[in-house]
Amino acid sequence: xxxxxxxxxxxxxxxxxxxxxxxxxxxxxxxxxxxxxxxxxxxxxxxxxxxxxxxxxxxxxxxxxxxxxxxxxxxxxxxxxxxxxxxxxx
Numbered sequence: 001x002x003x004x005x006x007x008x009x010x011x012x013x014x015x016x017x018x019x020x021x022x023x024x025x026x027x028x029x030x031x032x033x034x035x036x037x038x039x040x041x042x043x044x045x046x047x048x049x050x051x052x053x054x055x056x057x058x059x060x061x062x063x064x065x066x067x068x069x070x071x072x073x074x075x076x077x078x079x080x081x082x083x084x085x086x087x088x089x090x
Contacts, residue, residue, distance in 0.1 A: 053075045057069075
């Protein structure tokens with residue numbers, strides 16, 4: 001159970017943490033443009049990884065393999081930065 005928590009929850013949580021750290025840094029540290037580009041790059045990476053994990057989860061669900069719910073939870077975690085940019089930054 002501990003390996004599942006690390007693999008499906010803790011490791012994917014690093015990406016949203018990096019995103020919110022970049023978003024919370026003062027403009028003087030990176031500059032406005034670089035800070036925005038870093039945030040968009042992290043959100044894009046999370047979105048693409050989220051697509052990969054949702055494909056894996058759906059494949060496992062179709063084949064009745066255990067653990068497909070963990071992949072869906074991982075997808076939600078990885079998609080947080082992209083959701084934040086779409087909903088709150090436009």
